[in-house]
Amino acid sequence: MGFYELFKFWAFRVDPEKIHDLTIKLTHRYPDMMAKLSGAHHNSDPRFALELNGMKFSFPVGLAAGLDKNAECISYFSQLPFGFIEVGTVTPKPQPGNARPRLFRYPEEESIRNCMGFNNRGANNLLTNLRAARTHGKPIGVNLGKNKDTPAEIAHQDYESLYQSFHLEADYLVINVSSPNTPGLRDLQAVEGLRAILQAVTAHRTNHSAPLFVKLAPDLALEDLDQMIDTVFGFPIEGLIATNTTIMPERGAGGMSGRVLLERSRRVRKHVLNRIKKDYPDKICIGVGGISSFQDLWDFWTDGGLLAQVYTAFIFQGPGLLYEMERQLVRALDVNKVASLRELIEHIDEAKFPS
Ligand SMILES: Cc1cc2nc3c(=O)[nH]c(=O)nc-3n(C[C@H](O)[C@H](O)[C@H](O)COP(=O)(O)O)c2cc1C
Numbered sequence: 001m002g003f004y005e006l007f008k009f010w011a012f013r014v015d016p017e018k019i020h021d022l023t024i025k026l027t028h029r030y031p032d033m034m035a036k037l038s039g040a041h042h043n044s045d046p047r048f049a050l051e052l053n054g055m056k057f058s059f060p061v062g063l064a065a066g067l068d069k070n071a072e073c074i075s076y077f078s079q080l081p082f083g084f085i086e087v088g089t090v091t092p093k094p095q096p097g098n099a100r101p102r103l104f105r106y107p108e109e110e111s112i113r114n115c116m117g118f119n120n121r122g123a124n125n126l127l128t129n130l131r132a133a134r135t136h137g138k139p140i141g142v143n144l145g146k147n148k149d150t151p152a153e154i155a156h157q158d159y160e161s162l163y164q165s166f167h168l169e170a171d172y173l174v175i176n177v178s179s180p181n182t183p184g185l186r187d188l189q190a191v192e193g194l195r196a197i198l199q200a201v202t203a204h205r206t207n208h209s210a211p212l213f214v215k216l217a218p219d220l221a222l223e224d225l226d227q228m229i230d231t232v233f234g235f236p237i238e239g240l241i242a243t244n245t246t247i248m249p250e251r252g253a254g255g256m257s258g259r260v261l262l263e264r265s266r267r268v269r270k271h272v273l274n275r276i277k278k279d280y281p282d283k284i285c286i287g288v289g290g291i292s293s294f295q296d297l298w299d300f301w302t303d304g305g306l307l308a309q310v311y312t313a314f315i316f317q318g319p320g321l322l323y324e325m326e327r328q329l330v331r332a333l334d335v336n337k338v339a340s341l342r343e344l345i346e347h348i349d350e351a352k353f354p355s
Helices: 003-011 015-030 031-037 121-130 154-165 183-191 191-202 220-231 259-279 293-301 312-317 320-333 339-344
Strands: 049-054 056-058 061-063 085-090 102-107 112-115 138-142 174-176 212-216 240-241 253-258 284-288 308-310
Touching: 015 031, 015 102, 085 121, 085 174, 112 312, 121 138, 121 154, 138 154, 154 174, 154 183, 154 191, 174 191, 183 191, 191 212, 191 220, 191 308, 212 220, 212 284, 212 293, 220 259, 240 259, 253 259, 253 312, 259 284, 259 293, 259 312, 293 320, 308 312, 320 339
Parallel strands: 061 308, 085 138, 138 174, 174 212, 212 240, 240 284, 284 308
Antiparallel strands: 049 056, 102 112, 112 253
């Protein structure tokens, strides 16, 4: 039994949020010891290297938002093969989030339901942690959200103040209007709400500002999605992140992530990637939602994607997920006799999946 299996054997008997908080605390205090226990090696294969929007990635898979909400564990996560790390969601003021219990596991489906509600210690705290972190050269994204008690009419002010706090500090920023756990937040995906936010935020952009992304829900009708894509790319925004968690009311409140999300998320990703290819070729779509194996990553590449993120599969599989993806990527490059990941993806339609 490896370290993570041992950890899981014990941890999955404890309340999910309690074990989450304890692990974050330990990892914050002892990042190097935890990295050693996680088997961090780590010299990434130079053939994996990618450069996009001025950012350098050593691996095409990053950590999705919501695991390290207060940026306490960057010094640990950056020692794993993650190519980039997204922290947050951060809101301007600290807030406790929704009532507990608010985190539920579905082990047989490798899925999670959460109704956390942007629990976080606020922008000042995150900024302090970000400045103190050892990033090992990995791009760090900060995911921005509004406080629960900020009325929708002035939600743009929250995003604007967060943007001003972080646009010269982070490597990229994400406008999150797609969490199902803050009442009314997803309504901001409608054109007027979104336009107000994008206007307020992009007014502060300079040549030195971090690239900006908008994170989408998987539950949008395709016509609404089209409107949203056109609205977003009417502003100087580098790309979209698809997707956040999905609502499945039959399971209870909150958002579902992991394998049960894959199909819905992939449908949205495919649509976004097709629109980008057709109308916005200089934009990118970071894929997240249900990606839990090298096969899923491969499927995302065949759909036209490049950079992906994981959250739930990392909880169930641990760092081994990344080591396995690395191993299979090396095999894929060797089997297809290509010199780099870029080249593999450019020829993905003719490429052989490594057996
Ligand atoms: C417990 C939990 C908390 C999350 N918190 C956030 C968050 O604060 N901000 C955000 O943009 N996404 C958040 N997410 C969504 C993830 O970033 C990701 O979009 C989603 O889980 C789908 O990816 P996955 O299937 O790999 O988990 C959260 C997900 C989970 C499971």
